[in-house]
Amino acid sequence: MWDDNEMFLFRSTVAYAMRRQLPGQQFSVPNIVVCNETARVSFWFVVMSPDMGSLIPKQQVEKAVRMSRGRINSAFMLTDHTLEFIGIAPTLASPYTPDTPPWLIVFGVVMGVVVAGIIFLVGSSVVQKKRKKKQKSTDNNAEVNEEHSAVNEGVYNMSFTDEERITRI
């Protein structure tokens, strides 16, 4: 809710910004003159010098506001988009760029797992083959095993099975 207290806060933040910009000059709230307030919460303001004698030129006020923009915004918990000073473009904060792009980190993790998997699988199959070779050369029961798997010897000739079906007795 915008009320007189908020306006007071605004004027004091602008005074703070002027003090930062022109050090030595003790700006305070009465030096910030506001007029043409509307229900929209938009208004004009001018800055008088501390002795209320002369107006501070627009460029100086603009510079002051630009420098302290962040503090003014945070006093009202607003951002550059929600608090607009007409004529003062918002300075763009440079986005946070980490030293190593995060995508390379994820890529490294994924590739590490994949390569480790490949090495493990290929290695285990090589080891298994070596074990099989050793077993075959020293195993005397190989023939016995193969006799049991007689079913797999040779190949079943399918063209005869069809005949059996047709010639039903």
Add this chain to the structure above:
Amino acid sequence: MAKTKDSGVEERPQWDNKIQYLLTCIGFAVGLGNVWRFPYLCQIYGGGAFLIPYLIALVFEGLPLLYLELAIGQRLRKGSIGVWNSISPLLGGVGIASMVVSFLVSNFYNTIMAWVLWYFFHSFQNPLPWSVCPLNEEHTGYVTECEKTSPVNYFWYRQTLNITPDIETSGSVQWWLVICLASAWSIVFICFIKGIKSMGKAVYVTATFPYLVLTIFLIRGLTLPGATDGLTYLFTPDWEILKNPRVWLDAATQIFFSLSVAFGGLIAFSSYNEERNNCERDALVVGIINSATSLYASIPVFSILGFKARTAYNNCLQDNILTLTNHFELPDQNMTLENYDDQFRYLQNKYPDEIAKLPLLDCNLQTYLDESASGTGLAFIAFTEAVIEMPGSQVWAVLFFIMLFSLGLSSMFGNIEGVLTPIYDLKLVPKWIPNQVVTGLVCLVSFAMSLIFSLESGNYWVEVFNNYVGSVPLLVIAFFEIVGVAYVHGMKNFSEDIYFMTGSKPSIFWKMCWMVISPLLLLGVFVAYVIVQAQTYPTYPAWNATKEPFPGNETLFYPNWVFAIIILLCVVPVVPIPLVALCRLISRAMGKTSTSARSDPNPYTNDAFEIEPQEPKHREA
């Protein structure tokens, strides 16, 4: 086991269980197209009305082809080349054509996987990189190209693809895409390292995970504001559209490509089955699940697109509200989305001149809904834009890209299988080279070839391959497959085969389809497709970064040399069919024993009983 090897027929790998086989086939059929092509077609062809041509095409074209491939692979127990050599040596070229198409498709398909991986890697940061524009060099503003289009477009076209304005400017190889390609091929390799043993285990995850994510997105999507807009837009039937023959053509082609027939992969998969397996039920299961998945996927996709349209519409209105509030000095929050229309009308009546001078945007929800997108545009532009607006964007982005990756990976399995099994069938490699090395070599060669797609113009080449390799050759192959089985092998023989495998002969419906309906449909689709393509000189959408006033897509004609390559891509895969038939005829006329069937006894057909090689129908006499 060694003794069976000596007799010339090595043991064939087998599936661990039926579920692995079904999941592999389903995974092969269900791919990226189910998510990003079918909902788009539904949208542009009048929503619910599109389902009619789609289901008709499924029943009369898709299911018979699927059943045929599964049955023939299971019966003859060989990959695509072996199967067609067994049916008739003159048809051997069909298998080679399948192999070439599988190889070419796997190249560009894995490039899309590489892009998905790239986006996946980038989903782990806050804010998401495609939600903000990067600053220009002087830090005075955002990069112009990004400001004028949108951060999402900029991230896709510039930071991912670094695309050139046209296909002729090739640019250089993008290193980040190369390493993403390397990861994609490594993942494919590790899944294939033990043949179907390792792949069969991988499909437990890759085939089921997409359904889980789709369900999560369904629940999330339906709770988003604007979901109902998208869904009503999708499903409102426009019956008039059925009069447009283009709809029927697109439905037939969509079913055909969606089921992944004619690649040879399905034949290879079913050849690892046991002999007596009900392949009719398998075909029905795979076909119906594939179409059901398309329908199921279109619901979350369109809820989210509706949400995106509603959000864009709301943003547009908010901009107008801000302009009006500033101009008329209204109190803040006086004008809201709910009372915008009333207030606007009131202001327009009171101050018509001032309103006319204000830069108000024209906000129309329908325009945003009409921004239909398919293919990579849907995944990498529309969906990523929607994800930014959802709370917890990183989670949704990660889930979405993992889902896309597993959808594509399970389809890649089928493509690679369609390349590897014929290599083993043709006995191109000596026995002492282990399978892993062959698989690794195939992956390496494919990786080298797909480096073309990592050029700056790579996206244009992917479009070329996608539109031309993955379309016309498949139709031709499928036509020869169906004619080969129905007429060369003989419907009588085929019925006997099916009786042997399933215990019952195929019904009259299947026979009618195989002999008459499906070949005619395929021929019709092929002719219509060629006519439609030949009507206009092919164009492609190019991204022009320097176009004034706004960078964006402009339609360019393909230059002549690219057109020549397109013709090559359509013709080269299909050329083996007549070529092999010609070679075999010539060698037979010269009296040589050229068929490999003699030197490599196929245990399922004994050629000794073949009286006349030209009429294999009398084989059983």
